[in-house]
Amino acid sequence: MEDALGITVPDNARIIRNLISGIQYVQDHVIHFYHLHALDWVDITSALGADPGETAKLAQSISSWPKSSAVYFKAVQDRLKRFVESGQLGLFANGYWGHPAYKLPPAANLMAVAHYLEALDWQREVIKIHAILGSKNPHPQTYLVGGMSIPLDPNSAAALNADKLALQRQLLVTAKAFVDQVYVPDVLAIAPFYKEWAGLGAGAGNYLAYGDFPIDTSGDPARLWLPRGVILNRDLSRVHPMDQRQITEQVTHSWYEYSDGDGRARHPWDGETNPKYTGPKPPYEFLETDKKYTWLKAPRYNGLPMEVGPLARMLVAYASGHAGVKAGVDGVLKALGVGPAALSSTLGRIAARAIETQLTAAELLTWHDQLVANMKRGDLKIHNGAKWDPATWPKEAQGWGFHEAPRGALGHWVRIKDGAIVNYQCVVPSTWNASPRDAQGQRGPYEASLLSTPVVDPNKPVEILRTVHSFDPCMACAVHVTGSAREPITRIQVV
Amino acid sequence: MPKIAIDPITRIEGHLRIEAQVDGGRVAEAWSSSTMFRGMELVLKGRDPRDAWLFAQRI
Numbered sequence: 293m294e295d296a297l298g299i300t301v302p303d304n305a306r307i308i309r310n311l312i313s314g315i316q317y318v319q320d321h322v323i324h325f326y327h328l329h330a331l332d333w334v335d336i337t338s339a340l341g342a343d344p345g346e347t348a349k350l351a352q353s354i355s356s357w358p359k360s361s362a363v364y365f366k367a368v369q370d371r372l373k374r375f376v377e378s379g380q381l382g383l384f385a386n387g388y389w390g391h392p393a394y395k396l397p398p399a400a401n402l403m404a405v406a407h408y409l410e411a412l413d414w415q416r417e418v419i420k421i422h423a424i425l426g427s428k429n430p431h432p433q434t435y436l437v438g439g440m441s442i443p444l445d446p447n448s449a450a451a452l453n454a455d456k457l458a459l460q461r462q463l464l465v466t467a468k469a470f471v472d473q474v475y476v477p478d479v480l481a482i483a484p485f486y487k488e489w490a491g492l493g494a495g496a497g498n499y500l501a502y503g504d505f506p507i508d509t510s511g512d513p514a515r516l517w518l519p520r521g522v523i524l525n526r527d528l529s530r531v532h533p534m535d536q537r538q539i540t541e542q543v544t545h546s547w548y549e550y551s552d553g554d555g556r557a558r559h560p561w562d563g564e565t566n567p568k569y570t571g572p573k574p575p576y577e578f579l580e581t582d583k584k585y586t587w588l589k590a591p592r593y594n595g596l597p598m599e600v601g602p603l604a605r606m607l608v609a610y611a612s613g614h615a616g617v618k619a620g621v622d623g624v625l626k627a628l629g630v631g632p633a634a635l636s637s638t639l640g641r642i643a644a645r646a647i648e649t650q651l652t653a654a655e656l657l658t659w660h661d662q663l664v665a666n667m668k669r670g671d672l673k674i675h676n677g678a679k680w681d682p683a684t685w686p687k688e689a690q691g692w693g694f695h696e697a698p699r700g701a702l703g704h705w706v707r708i709k710d711g712a713i714v715n716y717q718c719v720v721p722s723t724w725n726a727s728p729r730d731a732q733g734q735r736g737p738y739e740a741s742l743l744s745t746p747v748v749d750p751n752k753p754v755e756i757l758r759t760v761h762s763f764d765p766c767m768a769c770a771v772h773v774t775g776s777a778r779e780p781i782t783r784i785q786v787v
Numbered sequence: 788m789p790k791i792a793i794d795p796i797t798r799i800e801g802h803l804r805i806e807a808q809v810d811g812g813r814v815a816e817a818w819s820s821s822t823m824f825r826g827m828e829l830v831l832k833g834r835d836p837r838d839a840w841l842f843a844q845r846i
Contacts, residue, residue: 293840435844436837437837547824563828565826567826578806579818586819704843708836715832716827716831718827722821727819736819738817742817743817745813747791750791756805756817760796764799765799766801767823783794785790785792786789786790
């Protein structure tokens with residue numbers, strides 16, 4: 293909308309948007325690592341047999357985090373034992389425990405379980421920043437076309453005031469401490485046991501980043517903290533400029549039809565969403581993968597499949613010479629004893645996400661200080677309402693909104709006519725990454741990344757989960773309903 | 788050459804299915820499928836564009 297109507301948001305709105313998105317990265321990436329991904333690498337049952345003294349030694353050797361005594365880890369282990377003895381594993385019920393692909397020693401498994409539990413408490417605290425700036429989480433409520441709707445006033449109880457800013461700073465410090473002292477050291481401690489995964493899961497090899505976190509209100513794409521660009525064929529010597537007009541979506545293998553033929557590649561401004569399910573009637577054994585087989589369209593940039601997400605962002609920033617990213621990436625590569633080529637992998641995605649989290653956790657404090665400085669100067673402007681009234685709009689307009697969501701490049705395209713939306717198309721991060729094949733038969737990034745993945749036991753395909761989870765899939769937020777009879781939630785079919 | 792289907796993939800947000808052909812202990816071919824229609828684009832048609840963010844945010 294702001295792009296379509298040429299609206300510039302006030303500096304305070306820019307900063308608050310950066311803060312809301314930035315803390316989202318930090319919370320989301322930590323949740324992804326511990327709660328959505330770690331159990332592909334950490335064997336909970338092995339933690340039961342760990343010596344808490346060994347775990348304490350390990351924890352103290354990698355970090356100054358205070359919760360690291362043998363007594364503490366013994367208490368965590370006892371808690372875990374009670375879980376297991378109760379027969380109600382809850383969060384830990386569904387795993388391939390004991391699979392030979394798990395390589396961590398028991399002491400490291402226990403440390404990871406302890407941090408899994410700590411991260412649950414931590415994430416609930418740090419996301420209170422969304423309550424402060426956005427009134428709630430998820431789905432902050434204070435966005436407005438033209439800025440934000442949260443009032444700024446250091447002295448008002450009903451506004452973002454000095455007290456709330458003090459709480460916000462404290463939460464940002466809490467967020468950064470856990471990232472620096474727990475998350476990043478854990479990634480570096482676990483990764484060496486799984487180095488083969490730096491050579492697996494490469495994927496499309498093309499990376500797309502819209503860039504995000506404006507440094508000022510100029511709207512200049514060169515003034516973004518995380519830069520914009522495209523990398524092709526893993527060639528880090530060149531960052532290509534990103535032109536959104538090169539983005540199209542195809543439906544050759546998707547359950548949609550286009551009015552002028554399914555072979556077309558449509559730019560989102562001319563996009564169509566006409567659902568037409570032609571797959572097998574459930575329950576079915578397998579999809580008809582030579583025909584249409586998914587509800588996702590196939591987005592392409594200049595006709596090519598693209599990976600988006602933390603790895604794409606870090607590679608584009610690294611290859612663009614971003615000082616902070618360069619230092620972060622080089623530090624991790626050195627710690628693991630690998631070169632930049634290893635980043636295009638399952639392990640590379642995990643490392644890139646950790647590097648991004650650490651940089652963002654630090655940058656958040658800078659944005660916070662900018663907001664405080666503006667307010668101290670008496671700048672309390674939060675919204676530009678010059679074009680709020682539809683009477684000020686042209687008869688027709690079109691715009692493109694971009695954002696780097698935690699999971700990657702997110703674009704929304706809108707066409708407006710007579711004050712109403714005539715077309716709106718969202719191309720979201722997981723549509724890029726989980727894309728099906730296109731008209732040329734090119735695989736999407738998940739599909740390409742799985743080729744050559746080892747599968748020791750087809751009935752327990754933990755290796756496939758490792759690579760798919762490394763992308764942090766987000767198909768659509770949903771409520772999952774399962775039966776009460778405790779049947780297996782996921783069905784693995786081997787034919 | 789066993790073919791496997793994992794559905795749903797858990798510990799993600801949303802519904803994802805992976806089918807894979809396994810040959811000699813390695814994945815030889817893979818297909819990724821989202822098994823749920825979203826349709827936010829249809830919800831937004833005809834609405835006041837100033838409200839779009841509030842709907843689209845739910846994705």
